Amino acid sequence: MLGLFSASVVMAQANKPVATTADGDKAAVESEDGIPVTDRLTIEKCGACHQQDEKGNMSRISWARTTPEGWSQAIKRMVRLNGLEITPDESRAVVKYLSTWHGLAPEEARPVMYLPEKRIVDEALIPNDSVRQACAACHAFAQPMSWRRSKTEWKLLQDLHVALYSQAEAQYRRPADPQPGAAPSAPGTPPVTNGQLALEFMQKAAPLHTVEWGNWRPRIRTPYLAGKWLVSAHLPGRGDYVGELTVAPGKSADEFVTGATLRSLSTGETLTRAGTGLVYGGYSWRGRSKGATPGAAPDDPNRETRETMWFAPDQKSGEGRWFWGEYNEFGFDVALTRAGTEPAILGVGPVLLKAGAKGAQVRIVGANLPSDLKPAEISLGEGVTVTRIVSASAGEAVVTADVAANAVPGRHDIGIRGATLAQALPVYAAIDYLKVVPETGLARLGGVKHPKGYGQFEALGYGNGADGKPGTPDDVKIGPVDVTWSIDEFMAVYNDDDKDFVGALSANALFTPASEGPNPNRRFGRNNYGEVWVVATAKTEKDKFGQPLTGRAYLVVTVPAYQRWDQPEVSQ
Structure with missing residues (x-):
């Protein structure tokens, strides 16, 4: 069982102690404590290549931790590159064991859950452009951040990339951009590379042993979710x-x-x-x-x-x-x-409360809500007063409320007899701008030989916040706004008329891409790919000039993904 841990690509490292394995290869010696492997099946399947020491540590495996997807990916690589023979049931059992006892603590996994959740996000974990170029030019940065490794293992992972992927060495050897405030290098000093900075960052940010893992390991137990x-x-x-x-x-x-x-x-x-x-x-x-x-x-x-x-x-x-x-x-x-026996609030009916509104109806949905509610027992935040209980049951309370002209704008908490739903009720003085989300979208042509990749958009209203400026951290997310949708040309190529060919946008902002393949009705018979704006125009909300508020998102419509990687066997 080699692949991700392959001794065939592990060469002796400069300034690293080395030892000779039984088959004569050179391998780096670990200076950190490993995590012993105790599962019989894992030892049986992996032990032919990953030798076990007197402490129960298996080479390479005992100095890495990761998610179910990470271990599944590793096993696939062992099968592909090194001839590991393992059945699907055995593979699942090994992934279960390693994901539990050589996995991540919940606090370590949570920031990178967007990767197995298949979300497209602007990654906030990347510290600088040098690390981005070294680690996120080919895959999401959540991929390495889903692992914890010893310092030696992080270096060996870089070596593995150089051995397997031709572009990796060029990425790693590229001189790094000067860091803000850093003193200039002395004449003749070799430049610091992206690979060096990335390695230093990963060794510090994702070490094998962490406080989170140390606290979680003794707490691991069978899940009680029934x-x-x-x-x-x-x-x-x-x-x-x-x-x-x-x-x-x-x-x-x-x-x-x-x-x-x-x-x-x-x-x-x-x-x-x-x-x-x-x-x-x-x-x-x-x-x-x-x-x-x-x-x-x-x-x-x-x-x-x-x-x-x-x-x-x-x-x-x-x-x-x-x-x-x-x-x-x-x-x-x-x-x-x-669920328990105490009151709980799950949501609020679609409502936006404007400052100065009278008799606005608010529908609060929950569980175990009291049926004998009084207006004073419902809190909708500063400046919002419940005036009447329209109806009340265990699952829903409908109330009317008055909003003061000077009510604090923002997303208010809702409270009922100790139950609270945080930041659930939007209160606003004015909708200052629209934001179309996602702000950058990707759709894929298809329908003939390949499946289509759709795009779904939403229009949200925002208030400028205390500083009066749009697009700053204090802006108030108000909520969905009633809009009409359209597609506009993104001026990238002169006279290409992408908006006429890439696809169509429905009334609820579902983008359906056109078919793949050459289009004889298009100039030069090109494919239907292109770049467009997805535009939302408010039906009632106006800007300071009396014009309808508008917002837009950038959409790339491209060819099908002809090759994809996934680990569906991790799921049920």
Whole structure:
């Protein structure tokens, strides 16, 4: 079992102590304590190449920790490059063991969950352009940040990249940009390279032994997730949902059977879903579920989804994404809270409260809510006064409220007898600008020989905040705004008219790309790829000049992904 840990690409390193292995290869000697491997199957499958020492450490494996996806990727590489023979069931068992006892602590995994959740995000983890060029030119930076390694292992990983990928050496050897405030190098000093800076950063930012892992390792236990969970979810293009998730024990202690009921706060539509889940490391959920009658529409929320969720160490809350689509472009953003007997607030009906409004109706959805509510028992934040209880039941309270002219703008907390939903109720004086999200989108042509990759957009209203300037950290996210949608030309190539060929945008901002392949109706018979603006125009909100507010997002429509990498076997 070699590959990611292959001795065939591990050469003696300058300034590193080395030892000779049984087959005569040179390998770097570890100076850090390893994590012993105790699983019989892992030892059996990996031990032929990864020798075990007197402490139970297996070479290479004992000095690395990662996610289920990381270990699955490593095993695939062993099979591909080094002839490892392992069955799917054996592979899953090894991944389960390594993800638990050679995995990440929940606090280490949470910042990089967007990678297994298949989100497209602007990565905030990258410290500078040198590290970006060295580590994120070919894959997400969350890929290396999903690992913890000894210093020696981080250096060997760089060597592996140089051995396997021709472009890696050029990336690593490229001189780094001068760091802000750094003194100039002395004449004749070799330039610091991107590879050096990246290695130093990873050795410090993602070491093998951390406080988080030290605290988590003795707490690892069998997940106890069976029971009822309260669900708050958002589906771009369709709005907010609330409901319940029932989790029942499955075939083994870390496998579960699920049933969910979700209700749209916008339309009242009810969805029912059934599925299964598998938990790695006591907290990391991978599963699948589908609706009772999955439809044919690409954005149908009843379609089969993959589920990736992170559960808090106390197993009282969880969060994640239930996603689908050929490019994982559709998905619910999900938050879970373990159901109890106390009141809980899950969401608020689609409402934006404007300063000075009188008699505004607010629908609060939850569980175990008191039916004998009085106006004074409901808090909607400073400047918002509940004037009347329209109706109250265990699942919903409808109230009317007055908003003071000087009410504090922002997203207010909602409170009912000790239950709180933070930052749930938007209060605003004015909508100053629109933001179309995602601000940068990617769609892929298809429909003939390859599947289409769709794009889903939303228009959100924002207030400028205390500084009066748009696009600054104190801006107030108000919420969805009623808009009309259109596509406009992005002026990249003269006279290419991309907007006429790339695809179409629906009334709810679902972009459907055109077909792949040459188009005889297009100049030079080109493919339907191109770059466009996705434009939202507010129906009622105006700017200071009396013109409708507008916002736009940049969309690239490109060719199909002809080759893809994935680890679906990690999921149920």
